[in-house]
Amino acid sequence: MANDREVLREIWDGKLPICFQLDQEEIMEIQQPDPFYVMVPRLSYFPLVTDKMKRHFLRYISQENADNEMWIDYNGQPLKWHYPIGFLYDLYCGHDPQLPWTLTIHFSKFPEDVLLHCPNKDVVEAHYMCTVKEADVLKHRGQVMSTMQKKDHNQLWLGLQNDKFDQFWAINRRLMESHGDNEGFKHIPIRIYTDDGSYSQKLVNPKNADGSRKILQQMLQELYPDKPDVKLRTHGIEIPTDTPLQWLSEHMSYPDNFLHLCVC
Amino acid sequence: MDGGDWRNSIINQLHVRNRRETAAFQDIVAFQSRLFDNVNTLKNENLQLTLQNERIRFSGADSIQPGGSGGSNEKIQALEQKILAQQEELTSLHRRRGESSQQIINLNDRVHELEKQVTMKDVTISENAALLASLRAEIQMYETNMAELQTLNQVIRDEHQALQIAFAALEEKLRKIQDENRTLVERLIKYKAKDADKMNEENENFVKSSPTAFLINTLGRVSFGKKGEKVRKELEEACREGGSRSSSGSGGNVTVDDIGQKILESIPYYATTLPTKVALRFDAHDGEVNAVRWSPTDRIVATGGADRKVKLWDVSKLGTCDCKGTLVGSNAGVMSVDFDSTGAYLVAASNDFASRVWTVQDQRLKVRFYAHFSLMRRAVRPADCLIPDIANGINFQVMVFVHIASIPRDLQLDFMNYNGQHPIPISQYLP
Numbered sequence: 167m168a169n170d171r172e173v174l175r176e177i178w179d180g181k182l183p184i185c186f187q188l189d190q191e192e193i194m195e196i197q198q199p200d201p202f203y204v205m206v207p208r209l210s211y212f213p214l215v216t217d218k219m220k221r222h223f224l225r226y227i228s229q230e231n232a233d234n235e236m237w238i239d240y241n242g243q244p245l246k247w248h249y250p251i252g253f254l255y256d257l258y259c260g261h262d263p264q265l266p267w268t269l270t271i272h273f274s275k276f277p278e279d280v281l282l283h284c285p286n287k288d289v290v291e292a293h294y295m296c297t298v299k300e301a302d303v304l305k306h307r308g309q310v311m312s313t314m315q316k317k318d319h320n321q322l323w324l325g326l327q328n329d330k331f332d333q334f335w336a337i338n339r340r341l342m343e344s345h346g347d348n349e350g351f352k353h354i355p356i357r358i359y360t361d362d363g364s365y366s367q368k369l370v371n372p373k374n375a376d377g378s379r380k381i382l383q384q385m386l387q388e389l390y391p392d393k394p395d396v397k398l399r400t401h402g403i404e405i406p407t408d409t410p411l412q413w414l415s416e417h418m419s420y421p422d423n424f425l426h427l428c429v430c
Numbered sequence: 431m432d433g434g435d436w437r438n439s440i441i442n443q444l445h446v447r448n449r450r451e452t453a454a455f456q457d458i459v460a461f462q463s464r465l466f467d468n469v470n471t472l473k474n475e476n477l478q479l480t481l482q483n484e485r486i487r488f489s490g491a492d493s494i495q496p497g498g499s500g501g502s503n504e505k506i507q508a509l510e511q512k513i514l515a516q517q518e519e520l521t522s523l524h525r526r527r528g529e530s531s532q533q534i535i536n537l538n539d540r541v542h543e544l545e546k547q548v549t550m551k552d553v554t555i556s557e558n559a560a561l562l563a564s565l566r567a568e569i570q571m572y573e574t575n576m577a578e579l580q581t582l583n584q585v586i587r588d589e590h591q592a593l594q595i596a597f598a599a600l601e602e603k604l605r606k607i608q609d610e611n612r613t614l615v616e617r618l619i620k621y622k623a624k625d626a627d628k629m630n631e632e633n634e635n636f637v638k639s640s641p642t643a644f645l646i647n648t649l650g651r652v653s654f655g656k657k658g659e660k661v662r663k664e665l666e667e668a669c670r671e672g673g674s675r676s677s678s679g680s681g682g683n684v685t686v687d688d689i690g691q692k693i694l695e696s697i698p699y700y701a702t703t704l705p706t707k708v709a710l711r712f713d714a715h716d717g718e719v720n721a722v723r724w725s726p727t728d729r730i731v732a733t734g735g736a737d738r739k740v741k742l743w744d745v746s747k748l749g750t751c752d753c754k755g756t757l758v759g760s761n762a763g764v765m766s767v768d769f770d771s772t773g774a775y776l777v778a779a780s781n782d783f784a785s786r787v788w789t790v791q792d793q794r795l796k797v798r799f800y801a802h803f804s805l806m807r808r809a810v811r812p813a814d815c816l817i818p819d820i821a822n823g824i825n826f827q828v829m830v831f832v833h834i835a836s837i838p839r840d841l842q843l844d845f846m847n848y849n850g851q852h853p854i855p856i857s858q859y860l861p
Contacts, residue, residue: 173437176444183455203462205455222466266455402451403443406436418440 173417177401178331180208182255183266186219186238192273194228203266207329208252208401209421212238212245213290214327223271231273237281238269243363244280245269248293252401253426257359260399261430291323294422298322301355301423302341304369305415310341326421334421341423342416350379350412356425358389358398365426372412382414383407398427586761589782593762619669626665712751714741721766725790727773730754734764740778742790755793759786 186202193199202222206215220236238245245254255267276283284290302311318337325334344350350372359365368389374380382398382405390396398405400418405427419425715735723732729746740757762781769776775796779785786798 170437173441173444176441176448179452180444180448181452181456183451183459200466202466203459205452205459263450265451266459401444402447403440406439408434409436409440413437 170413170417174335175331177418178207178209178334180252180401181205182208182251184251185266185268186216186223186271187268188223188226189270189272192227192231195226197226199223199226201268206251208255209250209326210329211249211290211294212247212251213284213287215251219271223273227273234273235276235283235285237272237276239272240267240269244277246281246363247284247290248282250420250422250426253420253428256399256402256426256428257361257363260402260428287327291327294323294326295319297422297424298341301419304353304355305341305351305423307352310343314340338421338423342419351415354411354415354425355419355423356411356415356427358427358429360429370411372410372415379410379412381407382409382411385411397430399430400425400427404430586782589761592783593781623665623669626662710745710749710751712743714743715739717763720764721778723767723769725769725773726771730773730790732767732769732776732778734767734778736763738763738780740764740767740776740788742776742793757786757788757793757795759788759795759798760784 183203183205186204188199199222202219204215204219216236216238224232238247240254240258243258245258249257259267299308299311302308314337321333322337324330325332325337352371354370354372356370357365357367366389370380370385370388372380374384386393386396386398386407397407405414405418415425714733715737717736719733719735721732721734724730725732729744731743731745732740733743734740738758738760740760742754742757744752744754757776757778760778760780760782761784764778764780766779767776768778769790774790776788776790777785778788784798787796788794789796
């Protein structure tokens with residue numbers, strides 16, 4: 167059970183200062199646009215927080231690009247909107263923190279081969295719900311999500327979208343509960359990313375063969391037998407290797423119920 | 431919970447993280463965003479104010495700025511006066527427009543009137559053109575008439591000249607005849623005187639020879655002695671006068687006749703019957719009657735006179751004479767008249783060197799021809815004419831006797847063939 171509210175709250179309250187800047191090539195006005203500073207929740211997604219910023223920059227681009235889809239890059243690397251913002255920061259800036267995080271806004275030359283299109287927030291919601299279901303399948307064979315009603319799904323999404331901790335966790339708690347006779351999940355939904363953005367997703371059991379709780383160290387030894395000192399980062403912190411996987415999944419998963427871990 | 435070091439480590443790291451990432455920037459970003467919003471709102475406000483300002487300025491430019499006090503009042507008054515003046519001008523312009531429209535109506539009326547006049551004039555012009563054409567035709571006609579008349583005039587002049595020549599010849603002849611006559615009279619008087627002398631001588635001889643004769647002579651002398659001497663005297667006077675006068679007084683002639691009584695008795699006697707009783711007498715012409723001819727078929731008499739006319743007389747009823755018609759056309763006295771054998775045509779020869787043919791029935795001049803064109807110039811006039819033959823009613827031959835003045839007493843016989851239009855001489859005879 168995810169009952170360590172202090173940890174959950176700390177994670178939920180984590181925010182990142184971001185400085186958005188318009189790509190120099192797309193500025194059509196004589197006056198240089200001011201950079202747009204904003205504090206965004208780490209757990210949120212870019213399409214949910216860029217409305218105001220987009221309105222601000224639309225005034226400075228040519229009319230023919232105004233209807234194009236906006237995309238964001240960091241140091242020439244397009245940022246995938248379907249990952250949580252905090253994870254993206256950990257992935258690209260985790261080992262070299264730069265605050266505020268300076269990102270560049272583009273309205274043209276959409277990188278079709280890298281990014282998914284995101285015409286509106288419904289797409290984000292659909293993707294989010296898909297990921298939650300996937301995680302639930304891994305954890306409870308999909309039983310929790312399928313028993314939930316539509317309004318529960320809505321509450322889950324609205325809680326995340328509106329940054330309402332209690333609203334979100336009222337539903338999410340049920341997803342974090344263990345079912346059946348044994349304690350813990352069937353598998354841990356976990357994705358481990360490398361620096362180049364590729365990730366590996368493997369079936370990880372929260373318990374060892376002897377029934378004891380599996381800790382991170384043991385999992386790493388299973389996954390990376392030839393690398394003794396692999397360190398993993400998530401939510402801007404380095405995870406102690408002796409943390410149990412079950413607790414880790416219950417408390418430090420992103421709202422999509424996955425553990426997004428970066429190899430540092 | 432059963433948290434060990436790992437949990438504390440996580441909590442600490444999260445705290446550190448939040449302090450580093452969130453707390454450090456929370457306020458400043460919030461402040462920045464507030465400033466940003468402020469700037470935006472101020473910008474919007476500024477824009478709105480600018481717009482409002484513009485609008486106010488615009489409307490201010492439109493309407494008269496209030497609050498100009500005295501100066502603007504004067505301006506207003508001036509403008510009002512101007513407006514008044516403009517309105518007056520407008521009304522005057524309206525009035526003038528009305529006047530000019532009236533003028534336009536009047537002018538339109540006049541234009542209509544003038545158009546009507548023009549059409550009327552067109553009509554008269556066309557009428558005049560027609561009249562002109564007819565007059566031209568008339569002129570043409572008259573010109574042809576005049577040409578005909580001129581040729582006729584030429585002919586008449588030629589005739590006149592010929593007549594003049596004929597007249598001169600006649601005068602010459604008359605003079606000669608008079609001379610001849612005078613000499614003859616003189617000779618006659620001489621002979622008469624001689625006769626008288628011879629008779630006187632014989633009487634004296636008779637008286638001397640026989641006593642009875644002597645007695646008678648004495649008686650005669652007693653009774654007629656004085657008278658005889660008187661007669662002798664008168665005779666001598668007459669002889670004297672005879673030189674100057676061709677004819678003497680009747681008394682003288684009678685005396686001579688009486689004296690020549692015995693001479694006449696000695697001449698042989700010729701018995702002749704003369705018409706004594708006039709059956710019908712009528713005045714035919716104004717002048718002399720030159721020609722008379724009976725119609726071969728009807729009891730009609732044709733007469734030709736010096737009054738240039740040929741007249742037809744119906745003498746069928748005894749004791750009366752009706753003028754059936756007058757054939758005119760001759761330019762001089764008619765000298766000869768004749769009918770053709772059927773009595774349908776009549777030809778008359780005139781002193782104007784022409785012969786003319788009329789129809790008896792409708793008394794129309796059918797043809798006129800001059801006797802001989804080449805001779806006519808040399809003063810030819812027809813003496814007599816007759817129509818011996820008629821062939822087919824149209825072609826007929828006319829015999830014309832032509833007297834050639836230059837060769838007196840000669841006659842030329844001319845056969846003319848008439849076939850409708852012009853007579854063609856077919857033969858000439860010189861007797």
